[in-house]
Amino acid sequence: MEEYRPWTWKIPEGSENDKRKISRQDAHERVSGKAAFTRDIYLPGMLYAKILNSPYAHAKITSIDVTKARALPGVRDILTFDDPEISHDTGIGAWYEASGNYNILTLPGISDFFQHPMGVAVVADSEEICDRALRLMEIKWEERPFILDMEESVKPDAVKIMSEVQRVNAKAKEPNTVVADDVEYGSVEKGFAEADKVIEYKIKREVNSAAGVEPAVCVAQWRNDFLDIWAHHQDIPQWFLIYPQDSRGKHIPPLADWAKITVTMPYQGSYYGGFSWLAYSCCFTRLAVILARRADGRPVKLTYDESNHFVLGDDAGTYKCKVGAKKDGTITAFHWHMVGVRNPAIEKTYEATKIPNIRGSQEWGFVNKGHLICFRHGSHCTVPHTVMFDKVAAEFGLDPTEVALKNDGCRGHDWNWVTRYQKENGFPQRWSLKEVIDLGKEAIGWSKKWHPPGTKKLPNGKMHGMGFMQINEWTWQSPAPAMTYACLSLRNGIAAIIGVRSDIGVDAESAARSVVASELGLKYEDTVIHEKRVENSNFYMWQPGGSFSTAYITTQLVMAAKELKKKVLEYAAKPTPAYNSPHFLKTVQPPAFPGKKPEDLDIKDSMVFEKANPRNRKSVREVADIFWDVDPAIAHPVVGTADMMTVDGKPDPNQYVMGRQAHFIEVEVDAETGMVDVTNVACVNDVGHLFNPEGALAQQYGGAIMGLGRSGTEEHVWCPRTGVALNHDLINYHIGTMNDYPVVQCRINESHLGYAAFGSFGIGENPGAALSGITTSAIYNATGKWILDYPTTPDRVLKALGKI
Amino acid sequence: MAAIKSVTLKINGQIHELDIGSKVGQIDPADTLIHTLRETLGLTGTKASCGNGACGICTVIMDSKAVPSCKILTIECDGKEITTIEGLRNLKTGTLHPLQQAFVDFTAFQCGFCTPGMIMTAKALLDENPHPSEEEIKDALSGNFCRCVSHYQVLKAVLSVAEKGR
Ligand code: FES
Numbered sequence A: 001m002e003e004y005r006p007w008t009w010k011i012p013e014g015s016e017n018d019k020r021k022i023s024r025q026d027a028h029e030r031v032s033g034k035a036a037f038t039r040d041i042y043l044p045g046m047l048y049a050k051i052l053n054s055p056y057a058h059a060k061i062t063s064i065d066v067t068k069a070r071a072l073p074g075v076r077d078i079l080t081f082d083d084p085e086i087s088h089d090t091g092i093g094a095w096y097e098a099s100g101n102y103n104i105l106t107l108p109g110i111s112d113f114f115q116h117p118m119g120v121a122v123v124a125d126s127e128e129i130c131d132r133a134l135r136l137m138e139i140k141w142e143e144r145p146f147i148l149d150m151e152e153s154v155k156p157d158a159v160k161i162m163s164e165v166q167r168v169n170a171k172a173k174e175p176n177t178v179v180a181d182d183v184e185y186g187s188v189e190k191g192f193a194e195a196d197k198v199i200e201y202k203i204k205r206e207v208n209s210a211a212g213v214e215p216a217v218c219v220a221q222w223r224n225d226f227l228d229i230w231a232h233h234q235d236i237p238q239w240f241l242i243y244p245q246d247s248r249g250k251h252i253p254p255l256a257d258w259a260k261i262t263v264t265m266p267y268q269g270s271y272y273g274g275f276s277w278l279a280y281s282c283c284f285t286r287l288a289v290i291l292a293r294r295a296d297g298r299p300v301k302l303t304y305d306e307s308n309h310f311v312l313g314d315d316a317g318t319y320k321c322k323v324g325a326k327k328d329g330t331i332t333a334f335h336w337h338m339v340g341v342r343n344p345a346i347e348k349t350y351e352a353t354k355i356p357n358i359r360g361s362q363e364w365g366f367v368n369k370g371h372l373i374c375f376r377h378g379s380h381c382t383v384p385h386t387v388m389f390d391k392v393a394a395e396f397g398l399d400p401t402e403v404a405l406k407n408d409g410c411r412g413h414d415w416n417w418v419t420r421y422q423k424e425n426g427f428p429q430r431w432s433l434k435e436v437i438d439l440g441k442e443a444i445g446w447s448k449k450w451h452p453p454g455t456k457k458l459p460n461g462k463m464h465g466m467g468f469m470q471i472n473e474w475t476w477q478s479p480a481p482a483m484t485y486a487c488l489s490l491r492n493g494i495a496a497i498i499g500v501r502s503d504i505g506v507d508a509e510s511a512a513r514s515v516v517a518s519e520l521g522l523k524y525e526d527t528v529i530h531e532k533r534v535e536n537s538n539f540y541m542w543q544p545g546g547s548f549s550t551a552y553i554t555t556q557l558v559m560a561a562k563e564l565k566k567k568v569l570e571y572a573a574k575p576t577p578a579y580n581s582p583h584f585l586k587t588v589q590p591p592a593f594p595g596k597k598p599e600d601l602d603i604k605d606s607m608v609f610e611k612a613n614p615r616n617r618k619s620v621r622e623v624a625d626i627f628w629d630v631d632p633a634i635a636h637p638v639v640g641t642a643d644m645m646t647v648d649g650k651p652d653p654n655q656y657v658m659g660r661q662a663h664f665i666e667v668e669v670d671a672e673t674g675m676v677d678v679t680n681v682a683c684v685n686d687v688g689h690l691f692n693p694e695g696a697l698a699q700q701y702g703g704a705i706m707g708l709g710r711s712g713t714e715e716h717v718w719c720p721r722t723g724v725a726l727n728h729d730l731i732n733y734h735i736g737t738m739n740d741y742p743v744v745q746c747r748i749n750e751s752h753l754g755y756a757a758f759g760s761f762g763i764g765e766n767p768g769a770a771l772s773g774i775t776t777s778a779i780y781n782a783t784g785k786w787i788l789d790y791p792t793t794p795d796r797v798l799k800a801l802g803k804i
Numbered sequence B: 001m002a003a004i005k006s007v008t009l010k011i012n013g014q015i016h017e018l019d020i021g022s023k024v025g026q027i028d029p030a031d032t033l034i035h036t037l038r039e040t041l042g043l044t045g046t047k048a049s050c051g052n053g054a055c056g057i058c059t060v061i062m063d064s065k066a067v068p069s070c071k072i073l074t075i076e077c078d079g080k081e082i083t084t085i086e087g088l089r090n091l092k093t094g095t096l097h098p099l100q101q102a103f104v105d106f107t108a109f110q111c112g113f114c115t116p117g118m119i120m121t122a123k124a125l126l127d128e129n130p131h132p133s134e135e136e137i138k139d140a141l142s143g144n145f146c147r148c149v150s151h152y153q154v155l156k157a158v159l160s161v162a163e164k165g166r
């Protein structure tokens, strides 16, 4: 068996330059208004549906009278939470919601947070009639006590909230703890004993949101027992239509047979994933399907308002941190106790340091703020990571970049060990962190500008500060498991990559085209993405717009392209068989390259040529097209599959995350107003292997600004007395626009240290999550004061400075 | 003043006379311009997001000014000349407007949901001030929200058009 080591593959010689001229296939549509997003789907006879938004943070509907609403002209259907068709429908298994920790009802009768879509759904001739009908509902509510502070929620004597939401994690605790976890590597007690100093501090983060631009929407239509769905979603949502269970643990029959569901993923308006949002959108999709089932074949378009996009929240939590370190900056142990969502937050630091003694403990409690998990990976782990290195550097008067390098490693192993691992397993011997730090320092002028904390006042009276953080890109840096496939067909000399499109804008597609072009020897413009609707398939070409797009798919695409190229060269050397059709060849035709063997030939710039005599050439179209109707192997998809990563052909649980990312900012802090101006940003991303320069750049820009927003300005505010959200809108939730941030200096490093094709891993998750703690680092350098209560808004700065 | 019975809009060079009423295809007095464009006339190139004037995504040009179509009632638009993203291309040849082409050339979008609004805002700016400075462009576009952050490429794209013929 050929050794399967995609990171050792090399891009065919000469094709490397192709990626410099990538143009997006979807550009014309996107600038001309022709790109159809899910909101833009209009079907004949379509009805509209909307759901009630709860006006209370936590309240039960005790009665609902829909008489007036039903009488409104244009209202076609009303479904209430207590209807037997929906009353126990969870819509989704526990997996999606909070990674398997609890289940939510598709249409609950109790609101868990302000603006919770719940209670009743209306179907009508227009969205406006739906809105009017919802206002005509006569509802009696029983308000319930609510909790906004998670530290309160996890106390054993807290009032029980959200009692109808099923806790399904075995580690759930009464009354409100969803998960309690404790993970330890090595012995932190031993590590603390070895330290020169043990420092303790607490970090707090308020909730922030993805706040995407296209509000949620789903169109569903039944054709007898066949179901068509148009989904604003980053995943293919058939499976949760198939495998639901109800809130009593009973099986619910599938809404439709798997083979009879067709899903179309139109263009997606900025979608950043997020488990809680995915859960909502799954319930939401399910509800659209149920409403359409009642609509007698008419399509139903279910929509949320933009404010509903704020039900996705991230980053909330507190972290009590204890860190032991030696005077030279070597960290001997740390323990973070997190009261927050997801998992104990140590995963990235464990992956990307040599720190031998690590402990993460966690309590995750319900709060009435919307279900909180993460988006764009989330900063639950990046923020405590950033702060720890800064704290240690500050404690011993060290440069934080030096502290980072001192502790770099993989899962407790130091970099010497990693270098040996690289050598033994065919990786280049590179030290990614050193490389990205050097590039970033140079870009931002760190060596000249960094100074001891609180020591530099600018002529304009403001304090000058430099901030730094480093971490690895997403942990799973390998090709996808079996559900991802690559599917190519070649006709008229054009290679079509056939797959489900659901590109949220990250443009994994151009990377895919580039890979196929270089591997097959085609010109980039002789490749296309050929959109396929999902039918009767649990395979998809790439996780659409998700966290792993490029690294997931390119390995399979290379395999498929190699296979296809081999076929083309074989055909070039053999006669074309006769084909018994009035329209096609009647007689055997001589080979395109008589007397040559496949190994004598190659393909470049869409031409097949003889290696020994490159002037002997024919286009791929001439060579391959003639076989199209006689050999389905060319016409039909070539499928490449890749199982989970193996090293030396064996399943390998130890994929070491060797790529690193480093980010730097420069700020000016106004000590009178607390305003923090970010004046300079440098992002250095090691992507392993770069496929699409413009796509990578866009991720750096977009992620950097999102990260800075999460670190410095973005937070949700709730009224502590009513639990009402005060800024679930784009006016009061502060996201930067054109004038707010300087140009980001973007640098890319290619270390080839990933496990996917050519050593790639990716970029999309990192900047958005990594920079979400960086302002603290720079403000500390400017003022000598810590702000560990995120986001670092002016009031918090003034508080830290003792001004208020 | 007698209640008006219909509104006449000139959209992308075409006259639309629309009756006011609550039947299908009519203009309800509560209809916003974006509703009429998208739902009544099928011009879905203009996108809707916040619905409250915050994001600039629904921007169209009305009588030479960039306006948020979610904040304007259609009945207020009687007699107005409106350009949407669909009206920017050369409608005979299909050639993209230079601004649209610049957005393609600089890949000044990611998901593209905010792009029609960005382009229309920039178009209104360039119509009024063909050679704006970088600061003027930033100011004009500072009300256009882009969560993907295509700002940097947008700026380059608009600057490239602004600099032509200087
Ligand atoms: S949708 Fe009109 S400004 Fe946001």
Ligand code: FES
Pocket: A213, A269, A270, A505, B109, B110, B111, B112, B113, B114, B115, B145, B146, B147, B148, B149, B150
């Ligand atoms: S390109 Fe996605 S919101 Fe602007």
